[in-house]
Amino acid sequence: xxxxxxxxxxxxxxxxxxxxxxxxxxxxxxxxxxxxxxxxxxxxxxxxxxxxxxxxxxxxxxxxxxxxxxxxxxxxxxxxxxxxxxxxxxxxxxxxxxxxxxxxxxxxxxxxxxxxxxxxxxxxxxxxxxxxxxxxxxxxxxxxxxxxxxxxxxxxxxxxxxxxxxxxxxxxxxxxxxxxxxxxxxxxxxxxxxxxxxxxxxxxxxxxxxxxxxxxxxxxxxxxxxxxxxxxxxxxxxxxxxxxxxxxxxxxxxxxxxxxxxxxxxxxxxxxxxxxxxxxxxxxxxxxxxxxxxxxxxxxxxxxxxxxxxxxx
Numbered sequence: 001x002x003x004x005x006x007x008x009x010x011x012x013x014x015x016x017x018x019x020x021x022x023x024x025x026x027x028x029x030x031x032x033x034x035x036x037x038x039x040x041x042x043x044x045x046x047x048x049x050x051x052x053x054x055x056x057x058x059x060x061x062x063x064x065x066x067x068x069x070x071x072x073x074x075x076x077x078x079x080x081x082x083x084x085x086x087x088x089x090x091x092x093x094x095x096x097x098x099x100x101x102x103x104x105x106x107x108x109x110x111x112x113x114x115x116x117x118x119x120x121x122x123x124x125x126x127x128x129x130x131x132x133x134x135x136x137x138x139x140x141x142x143x144x145x146x147x148x149x150x151x152x153x154x155x156x157x158x159x160x161x162x163x164x165x166x167x168x169x170x171x172x173x174x175x176x177x178x179x180x181x182x183x184x185x186x187x188x189x190x191x192x193x194x195x196x197x198x199x200x201x202x203x204x205x206x207x208x209x210x211x212x213x214x215x216x217x218x219x220x221x222x223x224x225x226x227x228x229x230x231x232x233x234x235x236x237x238x239x240x241x242x243x244x245x246x247x248x249x250x251x252x253x254x255x256x257x258x259x260x261x262x263x264x265x266x267x268x269x270x271x272x273x274x275x276x277x278x279x280x281x282x283x284x285x286x287x288x289x290x291x292x293x294x295x296x297x298x299x300x301x302x303x304x305x306x307x308x309x310x311x312x313x
Contacts, residue, residue: 001032001300002034002096003024003028003035003097003099003295003299004034004035004037004060004090004091004099004100005017005021005035005036005087005101005288005291005292006037006038006087006099006100006102007021007039007042007043007083008037008038008039008062008082008083008103009083009101009102010101010102010103010279010282011068011281013038013103014042014043016283016284018036018047018054020284020285020287020288020292021036021057021292022050022054023288023289024292026053027293028292028293028296029056032296033056033057034057035060035090036060037060037062037083037090038059038062038065038083039062039063039064043059062081062082062083063081064079064080064083064085065082065083065103066079066082066083066085066103068103068104071106072106072109073106075104076111076114082107083101084101084103084108087111088276091116091275092274097299098276098295098296098299099275099295100266100277100279100288100292100294100295101278101279102266102278102280103281105145108269109125109127109269112272112276116273116274116276117273118271118272119271119273119304119307119308120312121311122271122272122311123153124146124150124154125146125269126142126146126147126161126162126229126269126270126271127143127144127146127267127269127270128140128142128161128162128268128269129141129144129232129236129264131217131225132258134220134255135219135220138258139223139225140162140165140170140224141162141227141232141236142161142162142224142225142226142270143228144232144233144235144236145229145233146229146269147228148228148229148230148233149228149230152196155192155200155226155228156199156200156203159203159206159208159226160203160206162175162225162270164306164307165268165270168302168306169297169298169301170223175223176222176223177207177209177222177223178209178210178211178222178224178226179193179196179197179210179212179227180212180214180227180235181193181197181211181213182213183213184211185211188211189211197210209221240261242256243256243260246259247260261283262286264290264291265289265291265292265293266278266287266291267279268294268298270307272304273308275295275303277294277298
């Protein structure tokens with residue numbers, strides 16, 4: 001198995017990317033090989049510094065970089081030898097089983113839509129994120145930014161996508177799906193969430209438990225939390241700010257430590273034909289390492305095939 005990494009993606013690339021890849025390679029010995037994609041003049045010297053530790057890494061040259069501030073679609077189209085474009089071509093060709101990047105989020109979404117493409121039947125892929133639970137384990141929250149506005153049918157599909165990920169990657173049997181709303185009662189919310197509730201309620205592929213509220217995010221009421229990308233992104237950034245505040249006050253707690261983005265490393269794009277993960281722009285080597293390990297878990301679980309099979313039927 002090969003897991004690809006955009007070595008040029010992120011505020012601290014390529015140093016953080018190479019260092020993180022070295023950490024992940026040690027964890028994945030005998031399981032998977034890391035493939036670094038980037039500009040040789042910048043990446044090769046860093047690999048040489050690591051010496052023997054970098055011997056198991058593969059390197060693929062890409063002469064261009066999509067910068068953080070560039071227009072995603074235009075840059076992806078014009079820079080076909082960028083590390084993101086090359087990574088997606090390798091993923092589409094089956095040369096790697098997963099592709100990870102802490103680079104331009106928009107370009108990663110564009111590549112997902114136009115290279116590996118959405119699974120037939122999926123209206124819009126979603127970006128997912130992980131929610132630590134007070135009594136242990138993780139839940140999954142989606143969408144967290146790919147789709148600011150959603151139709152009810154899209155929210156229903158997010159419930160299915162999240163449920164499949166929870167089951168096959170997080171190993172949660174019969175995951176409970178909740179719809180984020182401003183009240184538990186069935187009639188609460190906007191016309192969109194009310195209509196989505198009716199669709200989720202009769203969907204035979206999921207265990208829908210009804211509406212949940214913001215206070216239920218970290219308890220065990222739901223394993224899969226469904227919302228539009230606008231709402232999900234606000235909740236995600238709020239959770240990140242809580243961690244920053246606690247860290248600034250030098251308070252250390254095992255539960256709140258899980259709010260640190262480094263703990264998981266990245267957000268998977270669900271509903272596409274392969275495995276792609278978007279990392280935080282400020283990713284450290286630890287975050288890069290955990291993003292690559294998550295890529296391996298996704299590929300090993302066969303989640304993309306499970307999604308294809310579900311929506312095919």
